[in-house]
Amino acid sequence: MRWLAAAVYVTVCSVGLAQMPAANSKIAPTLAQTPPMGWNSWNHFAGKVTQQDVMDAADALVKTGMRDAGYVYVNIDDTWEGERDAQGVLHTNSKFPDMKALGDYIHSRGLKFGIYSSPGPTTCAKFAASYQHEQQDADLYASWGVDYLKYDLCSYRGLMNDAAKAHPEDAELSNRMMREAYVKMRDALDHTGRPIVYSLCQYGFDNVWEWGPSVGGNLWRTTGDINDTWDRMSLIGFSQAGLSKYAAPGHWNDPDMLEIGNGKMSTDEYRTHMSLWVLLAAPLIAGNDLSKMSDDAKSILMNKGAIAIDQDSLGKQGDRVYEEGPHDVWSKPLSGGALAVGLFNRGESVSPVTVTLKQLGVKKAHAIVNVWTGEAVDAKDGTLSAVVPRHGVVLLRITP
């Protein structure tokens, strides 16, 4: 009898392991063929965001030229949610009087509409979320014209932890539940018939990059939250080494939204932020107040050469070439045999950063352009060397 019980347990466990929940989404792989670009309310407005702020952001995307540079998603983050009625239909709170009108407003400006929820009962800011209302919520989003959903684990973690405690024998239970929850919403989104980009936000747990595509994710956060400091931004950005093989057209690693223009980093630091994110083929989701943008912020967010590196049709993420002391060199393969290279100085004083064409795997002499200045660069004796400011970068494009 004891033998039988053990045999049954082994069978169940191995079946359980083999059958991690997966989505069978026909829509997901057709979306986000390049990393999504747009704006999100959280980094600047956080819990104070209103419908008017989002309309102002949409207007600013058009007026500043950001939309035409590629920033098309207008994404409301947490704190739009109100209460559910007796039928379970979720309503907005008073900060968002008319979501359908807001969606129409955004679309009328040639932009796309993004929204936010959680698979748990509540969001991270403790507002109502989608647990046990997945299809109802997906249908509601579709009726508002939503094109993008950020689905943030938040309180669902509590459910995962409780289940794991109740079943200590099932080591995979909480990870299986997490995937199940993400599959459930992907299915619900697909069921609406609207092509909705699916942004997984669970801070990188359980190496999400290994299974994000299988649950129908188009992008997945690889880390905890960014903030507007050099320490946090650079820690997140430079810790993305080794993840390049998991990104491809349709699904991207997401080291979190941009802080450029929020005011607490220097221009060099924001250039490093942008350069690193484009080398990472990261989603470029601006997080600043677009109605009050400095010329510096505009020139960084809208630099054509930098955006072209991010959006390159080859769809390959870059990775680290070498790191030595404060010097950190990254490269990203581009279409047509071109290569983007970032020479970063993470140190506290100005310093020359060097890399050889050999280290970059570049064989012949090429045209080399400094992306931020537009100047031509010479690789003397097969060596690229640049004097790089403190916390700064020289971003290059090498074209055959």
Ligand code: GLA
């Ligand atoms: C989490 C996410 C953030 C943001 C907040 C909102 O912290 O990681 O990006 O969405 O929740 O509450």
